[in-house]
Amino acid sequence: MMELxxxxxxxxxxxxxxxxxxxxxxxxxxxxxxxxxxxxxxxAKIFQQFSKIGLVKSYRGTGGGFVLGRSADKITLLEVxxxxxxxxxxxxxxxxxxxxxxDATCNVHPVWVDVQHRVRDILNEVTLQKLAGTNPPK
Amino acid sequence: MMELxxxxxxxxxxxxxxxxxxxxxxxxxxxxxxxxxxxxxxxAKIFQQFSKIGLVKSYRGTGGGFVLGRSADKITLLEVxxxxxxxxxxxxxxxxxxxxxxDATCNVHPVWVDVQHRVRDILNEVTLQKLAGTNPPK
DNA sequence: CATAAAAAGACTTATAATGTCTTTTTTGTG
DNA sequence: CACAAAAAAGACATTATAAGTCTTTTTATG
Ligand code: SF4
Ligand code: SF4
Numbered sequence: 161m162m163e164l165x166x167x168x169x170x171x172x173x174x175x176x177x178x179x180x181x182x183x184x185x186x187x188x189x190x191x192x193x194x195x196x197x198x199x200x201x202x203x204a205k206i207f208q209q210f211s212k213i214g215l216v217k218s219y220r221g222t223g224g225g226f227v228l229g230r231s232a233d234k235i236t237l238l239e240v241x242x243x244x245x246x247x248x249x250x251x252x253x254x255x256x257x258x259x260x261x262x263d264a265t266c267n268v269h270p271v272w273v274d275v276q277h278r279v280r281d282i283l284n285e286v287t288l289q290k291l292a293g294t295n296p297p298k
Numbered sequence: 299m300m301e302l303x304x305x306x307x308x309x310x311x312x313x314x315x316x317x318x319x320x321x322x323x324x325x326x327x328x329x330x331x332x333x334x335x336x337x338x339x340x341x342a343k344i345f346q347q348f349s350k351i352g353l354v355k356s357y358r359g360t361g362g363g364f365v366l367g368r369s370a371d372k373i374t375l376l377e378v379x380x381x382x383x384x385x386x387x388x389x390x391x392x393x394x395x396x397x398x399x400x401d402a403t404c405n406v407h408p409v410w411v412d413v414q415h416r417v418r419d420i421l422n423e424v425t426l427q428k429l430a431g432t433n434p435p436k
Numbered sequence: 437c438a439t440a441a442a443a444a445g446a447c448t449t450a451t452a453a454t455g456t457c458t459t460t461t462t463t464g465t466g
Numbered sequence: 467c468a469c470a471a472a473a474a475a476g477a478c479a480t481t482a483t484a485a486g487t488c489t490t491t492t493t494a495t496g
Contacts, residue, residue, distance in 0.1 A: 326441080327441080327442070328441090342442075342443085343444095345442085346442080346443060346444080349442085349443085356441095356442060356443085357441085357442080358440090358441055358442045358443075359439090359440060359441055359442080360439065360440040360441065361440080361441080362440075362441045362442060363441075363442085364442090
């Protein structure tokens, strides 16, 4: 239960690697993919999603590639995960009221709300800067 | 991300309903399924799993049905969820060491370990007794 | 023995995960 | 300007998991 998909795992690996590089250095997708051992075409899709919401900045054409959209200490693991996996919802009924007809009287419902908050809190405390911390800058 | 499956949701509904009945009363699967609005054949599979590990006790033949395997205050939501969904693993690498070659040096790894513990703690604090609390005994 | 009920297992269908492949757009350089 | 390098976009393919059904078997009761 509650398992991160490979897409999510790859997304994290990719952007953490990017965060471990000098901020101004443009990285090729192919290089990132090779470094974190992810199928390049798959990582491409992931980085396209990142790019759309500004988590990374992309440059096309010759000399193009990717850099972080903001400084690594301003990007949280929560953002990264939710960008590719969607919101963290331990059960349907926490998405919005009325999703389950029973939610008003259900005693289980608040437990899921609690789980959601705790997990989000944990992930929100972790920045890419922390994650990239001791990685070798090569 | 992290979404409970229907199987899990149904499992909880079913056993919470059972916990809301007088402890000695044998309940028909068909009655439980109708009460909690779950396909009876699907709930049958779920209760078979419960039965195998003793979460419920089943009686076959005429007059048969299900009762809780222990008193409701001795069964936690964690047990129920893990019985049908398997262990709570936010990422593959928390299953066992060596699942990911990077885990020794990875800074993300401990975050998932933390998530796992927090979620398990929350679910482990919730008993079926609490969940069945204010349900009408009909 | 007839009937009621759960157990077991095979099977089906729908959805989501995990990728791949091809084409298009953008951009820098000789 | 032509070309090459790189990301963007979108269609496609494959596999795995979820979700549920159906049939047959076993067990118990009266
Ligand atoms: S936990 Fe309660 S409110 Fe949420 S889906 Fe289940 S029954 Fe509905
Ligand atoms: S979080 Fe780290 S240890 Fe876990 S799977 Fe990803 S890379 Fe491996």
